Amino acid sequence: MQKSLSLRIGVFDSGIGGLTVLKSLQQSLPEAHFVYYADSQNAPYGLRDVGFLLAYSERIVQYLICREVDLIVVACNTVTTEVIDQLRELYPLPFVGIEPAIKPATKYSQNKSIGVLATARTLQSRGYKRTRDKYAKNFKVIERPGLGLVEEIEKGVFDSPVLKRLVQSFVDDFECQAIDTLVLGCTHYILIKPLFESLFTTPVTLLDANEAVARRAQEIAKPIIEVFQMVECYTSGSTELLEAVVKHLEIAFVKNIEKLTL
Numbered sequence: 001m002q003k004s005l006s007l008r009i010g011v012f013d014s015g016i017g018g019l020t021v022l023k024s025l026q027q028s029l030p031e032a033h034f035v036y037y038a039d040s041q042n043a044p045y046g047l048r049d050v051g052f053l054l055a056y057s058e059r060i061v062q063y064l065i066c067r068e069v070d071l072i073v074v075a076c077n078t079v080t081t082e083v084i085d086q087l088r089e090l091y092p093l094p095f096v097g098i099e100p101a102i103k104p105a106t107k108y109s110q111n112k113s114i115g116v117l118a119t120a121r122t123l124q125s126r127g128y129k130r131t132r133d134k135y136a137k138n139f140k141v142i143e144r145p146g147l148g149l150v151e152e153i154e155k156g157v158f159d160s161p162v163l164k165r166l167v168q169s170f171v172d173d174f175e176c177q178a179i180d181t182l183v184l185g186c187t188h189y190i191l192i193k194p195l196f197e198s199l200f201t202t203p204v205t206l207l208d209a210n211e212a213v214a215r216r217a218q219e220i221a222k223p224i225i226e227v228f229q230m231v232e233c234y235t236s237g238s239t240e241l242l243e244a245v246v247k248h249l250e251i252a253f254v255k256n257i258e259k260l261t262l
Contacts, residue, residue, distance in 0.1 A: 006033055007070055008034075008067070008068055008070050009025065009029065009035070009071055009217065010034075010035050010036075010037070010061075010071070011025065011036045011072070012037040012039065012061075012072070012073075012076070013037075014038075014042065014044060014045035015038050015043035015150070015153075015154050015188065015237065016040065016156070016242060017075070017150070017187030017188030018075030019036070020190040020191060020208075021098065021213055022034060022036055023249050023251055025073065028215065029214070032221070033230045033231075033232075035064055035231075035234070037063065037064065037233075037235070038233070038235040038242055039056060039237075040154055040235050040238065040242070041236035042056060043237070044119065044154075044188075045121070046120055046121040046122065046145075048078075050082055050083065053082050054082075057083055060262060061091055063262055065091065065093070067232075071094040071095070071220060072094070073096045073097075073098075074095060074096065075213070076187065077118060078122050078125075080127065081099060081121075081126070081127035082125055096213055098187065098210075100116055100122065100128060100131070100183045100184075100185030101185075101208055102114075102116070102131050105207050106136050106139055108181045108205045109139065109181040109205075112139045113177065113179045114179060114181045114183065115141075115143075115179040115181065116142070116143045116182075117146050117170060117174075117186070118145065118183075118185025118186050119150070122185055128185075144170060144173060148166050149189060150186065150188045152166060153188045153189075154237075156238075156244050156245060158191060159195065163192065164199075167192065167195050167199055171196065174204070175200065179204060180205065181204065181206075182196070182204050182205070182207070184206060187208075190208050190210065191245070191248075229252070229253045230253050230255050231252075232254075234259075235257070235260065236262065242257050
């Protein structure tokens, strides 16, 4: 008789934003066992230097490896664009990263005017610039750093007056630039996608890379036989915040939500 195999996937982000990636992964890999880590205590990663990003990413990766994961999804654009290559060199298991959805945006845009909202670190990274220059060299790309957004989103109130004013300022700016496609280049921003949609007065397609990440993880995942899904969630920040967003996203099969400082 063939032994049952359990696919274990580690997922981490600088905070709660990566839960949107976890949701997409669940839909593509319904039988997998997930271990999620939110480093909310150190968010936002966009303000951290490369040395910090690598050091903390290593701590999290080492913990996930101790949990016997088969692959790791880096659900953070900043970590992906800055240090995922180093992580791949240091550890033998597969890594799946996330980058702003520039390539899909070029297919959706009709007027060749694309907006990209991401952290300043992501927009300045070589990885992002390489992707942008490869796929959007014939497009007008309006880039804006989402200053203040991650900090407000990490409070867990997605319709606060402060957050609405922040989002409105970005929407007004992008509408003045006449974009028809907006890339949400940080997983935190996906949590407030409905807010963006409600504030745009012109037709704008909002895109993120979550489904692409889930497809890539599915491609490299091992075969699964007779297993049941389970999700474990850990955070260096507030368990109440993490639990609230898990409920907001209706993430299923959550076994535990615990405090863990690495």
